[in-house]
Amino acid sequence: MAETLAEAVREALRTIRDPASGRDIVEAGLVQGLTVRDGLVHLALEVPRERAREMEPVRAAAEKAAASVRGVLSATVVLTAHRAPAEPPPGGAARAAAPRTAPKPPPGQGPMLLPEVRRIIAVASGKGGVGKSTTAVNLAVALAAQGLSTGLLDADIYGPSLPQMLGAREKPRVEGQRIIPLRRWGLKAMSIGFLVDADTAMIWRGPMVMGALEQMMGQVEWGPLDVMVVDMPPGTGDAQLTMSQRVPLAGAVIVSTPQDVALLDARRGVRMFERVNVPVLGIIENMSFFCCPNCGHRSEVFGHGGARAEAERLGVEFLGELPLKLAIRELADAGTPIVAARPETEEALAYRRIAARLWEKLEGDGAPAAPRIVVE
Template structure:
């Protein structure tokens, strides 16, 4: 779907809503006053730029916040990004933004879930390491700004160095990685408002020297809010992997995740059932603690591929806590084989030949 034109219904409704907001002096509305620099709409995603110079910026910040709130209430709007600008410039298309943020990355795969606590980050880390073990050039970005867990799971706890005007990603287990958790104190509570989250994500994407990569694995924040929509809008994602546990309450959230990506025209590569079953390490008895097969049935219902089952094993948790992903600590284990099979299927879904691309050489 193309961007709306000035005469389209939704943009007309948006401009009419903005006419209810007065300029800081309390005179004319911001549309009549010429303070709307640009207003673009694409698939329900709204980008608004308001004119402000250094002297008027403090007063215009309140106008910006009110405009964002007003536009969110317009029917048909999924997400709103409102900014202040000192110059007139059209918002760049999403493809151009993506190319500018990650110019050397061939494919970006988002690992997402509709809710927290289903093992999304563990899946993302082991998927990335398994892809690297297969000989591919891999980056791993922890985009979960509120609860970054990548440093713990990879066993990296040093701050990244600066080269020129960019941060150098840390190297671990054959891949390059970056997380907001490497930049702040691990006990700091991430109490950030929406615009701060967007700024942090853009910094992790555009101000890191990722270098050439075959695939970037993006550990998404849980849920389907502003952060997830902005990532889907700003980046040209090659696909999304949705992680769920078997029970109905988790599958309902996974379903919302699938629908969000569909609305933003991101291909859903498939569903993964995490914590699918438990096998007693002492006697081998199998127990389906959270039910079993729910993600497979949901995938069939939604018309997407079922990518596999990951068992509930103590070794997975212990390896993650120790900073050694299980695909590295026990590559022949049942869990590692499940992650390796997932990585192989994801790579194939990207339309790439198995084994393509040299193993990344760290400098």
């Protein structure tokens, strides 16, 4: 069925002409990365960098053509630029090349997305494997448990983990041209993992990643929210730039483990958000210590206190420590965040304390009155 729909989309795209060559955009080889899943279509038009601006009407026409195909619920077409191979200067290599002019800045990004969300928090890390997603999920659940209307967005296109951590396997509904987010543990959630098979490798270039992110923000029926937690991918790449440019981030939280190699990357994460004028709300030390499930003995496997010291050095707040405990991992794998499954535990209390402090900081920035988080 997906193959049949993909062919129908390709036929619809053949009605769109490339103004430069006069051929249809499929024959001209511009269509790249076409994927179809449950009526949702994604593709890119690969064009020379200098033609990106003039190809915007072609992109819009291709998106409209794809969306008009029977069985397609939503279509997203993005432009991805490639650099044309340089031609040798006339007269051979001895002739000096003409000086190159500076590239023009890209066109404006358009209106900011998620206008009905009062506060958006990016949970980020400089590297993978530090428990960022587990932290983001539990913080979101803690915020929702206190009466705040909360959204959770998985911005990690290449390695989405929300379906596993939320225990959500079904596909989101589509009403008209709007995707309805899934509801779990008192919050609204969206991830590319809800739209593709779990073992599908997202072999996409940067512009397609940005297009998918914008679709999950702009075409999802989030509705009014007090707060949205965004689980960012590791690193400082396209997704981070897209979020800083397309939504009004209230701030970022950096998650790190205590050892020096993780703190180096956390430092880069802090500097990156500072460069794009996003306030850093604080640093969290995850896997701060290990507690033996049998005897309760505490062992500082990765060291201890490194994130606190780094926060002081960078002049940002240290938000707290989270332990390395078997129950946190087991419940995350089972799709039942510990804040919801075992709210009485010390681990859940640690997440709730951090969530309370974050909301306190956001309210202090002039947010309208909203439920106040109470930590017992």
